[in-house]
Amino acid sequence: MTDRIHLSKADITEVEEEFVLAALRSGWVAPLGPDVDAFEREVAERVGVRHALALASGTAALHLALLDLGARPGTAVVLPSMTFAASANAVAYTGAETVFVDCQVEDGNVDPDLLIEAVDTLRAEGTQVVAAMTVDLFGRACDYDQIESDLEARGVPLVEDAAESLGATYRGRPAGSFGAAAALSFNGNKIMTTSGGGMLLSDDSRLIEHARKLSTQAREPVPWYEHTEVGYNYRMSNILAALGRGQLTRLDRMIQRRHSIRRRYVEALADLPLRFLGVRPERGDESDNCWLTTAVIESDRIDVNDVLADLEGRGIEARHLWKPMHLQPVYTSGRFFGSTHGESLFRRGLTLPSGSALTDDDIDTVIAALRDALISLR
Numbered sequence: 365m366t367d368r369i370h371l372s373k374a375d376i377t378e379v380e381e382e383f384v385l386a387a388l389r390s391g392w393v394a395p396l397g398p399d400v401d402a403f404e405r406e407v408a409e410r411v412g413v414r415h416a417l418a419l420a421s422g423t424a425a426l427h428l429a430l431l432d433l434g435a436r437p438g439t440a441v442v443l444p445s446m447t448f449a450a451s452a453n454a455v456a457y458t459g460a461e462t463v464f465v466d467c468q469v470e471d472g473n474v475d476p477d478l479l480i481e482a483v484d485t486l487r488a489e490g491t492q493v494v495a496a497m498t499v500d501l502f503g504r505a506c507d508y509d510q511i512e513s514d515l516e517a518r519g520v521p522l523v524e525d526a527a528e529s530l531g532a533t534y535r536g537r538p539a540g541s542f543g544a545a546a547a548l549s550f551n552g553n554k555i556m557t558t559s560g561g562g563m564l565l566s567d568d569s570r571l572i573e574h575a576r577k578l579s580t581q582a583r584e585p586v587p588w589y590e591h592t593e594v595g596y597n598y599r600m601s602n603i604l605a606a607l608g609r610g611q612l613t614r615l616d617r618m619i620q621r622r623h624s625i626r627r628r629y630v631e632a633l634a635d636l637p638l639r640f641l642g643v644r645p646e647r648g649d650e651s652d653n654c655w656l657t658t659a660v661i662e663s664d665r666i667d668v669n670d671v672l673a674d675l676e677g678r679g680i681e682a683r684h685l686w687k688p689m690h691l692q693p694v695y696t697s698g699r700f701f702g703s704t705h706g707e708s709l710f711r712r713g714l715t716l717p718s719g720s721a722l723t724d725d726d727i728d729t730v731i732a733a734l735r736d737a738l739i740s741l742r
């Protein structure tokens with residue numbers, strides 16, 4: 365029995381060990397320290413933004429961005445339905461209303477026309493839309509040409525949830541550089557990890573400094589503990605920032621590896637009733653980071669649950685796509701603009717093992733298993 369093949373396991377080498385050990389030995393074990401500062405600078409430079417704030421999670425980064433933009437009860441935030449719950453939870457923490465928007469079938473990213481329709485409808489009804497959020501799903505940037513210009517024309521700030529898309533670009537611009545602020549995640553299964561962590565990015569120094577203050581219990585700059593607003597304990601520790609700096613030195617190689625895994629799947633499974641998301645539309649996947657390779661089963665006779673159970677039985681971790689937020693019991697009361705695109709991707713889609721630490725043998729095992737499963741279920 366070989367080891368289980370995971371979806372997206374952390375890819376850690378001696379490089380990271382050295383960074384973490386050096387941080388431990390430096391004595392900077394507390395949150396804050398030279399590795400946090402350096403990590404913020406290095407990520408900001410990589411993404412091409414002026415300011416960065418290292419945090420305990422990507423969810424925290426979204427939460428602080430939304431708070432700064434004025435999200436609170438009585439306001440609304442428009443966001444994609446096809447996403448991980450963290451995008452919606454960050455809105456819910458602020459008390460603002462979550463308004464969900466359907467996706468495009470080609471790649472699962474938000475439909476830009478629907479996003480604007482939702483913004484316009486809410487505003488016509490007199491609701492204050494404090495932000496629109498995009499999510500660069502599975503490592504593929506949204507169609508920002510249209511989204512940016514439409515939102516700018518209406519004066520609605522954009523928050524980019526780039527938790528899945530570090531290293532991806534859109535027309536040469538890095539994911540994480542769009543909108544008023546963007547959030548990255550360094551959770552264990554993301555394209556690079558600090559075990560748990562995130563970062564808020566922005567060109568706006570005022571926004572970042574406000575978020576920095578909120579992230580450290582909103583302490584005022586006086587000698588005693590003085591507080592005029594409610595704060596949070598959201599900072600990243602220096603040890604974890606050191607891990608992130610090690611990972612950052614290997615980011616390009618890890619992305620290349622995910623690309624080659626994607627190509628292997630697409631080529632080897634071309635004859636099966638599978639449509640790989642984001643691979644064959646007009647805009648190909650060359651500028652994606654290929655965080656996860658996802659496919660939709662294009663046969664009514666094959667149930668994705670059976671395929672996933674079959675793979676599970678062979679020790680392969682594959683998963684459903686995100687279940688859309690407007691179908692989640694906790695969010696069904698939220699408004700939704702769209703039809704059944706996200707729902708049908710969820711009903712027929714699956715996410716394949718895509719981690720950069722997977723070997724060619726692992727991928728061949730997945731390919732053979734998927735081929736068996738799809739042929740036996742056909």
Ligand SMILES: *Cc1c(COP(=O)(O)O)cnc(C)c1O
Nearest residue numbers: 421422423448450451527549551
């Ligand atoms: C992972 C993820 C997050 C949350 O990041 P954490 O660091 O786990 O808090 C937010 N949004 C999306 C789309 C994600 O995939």
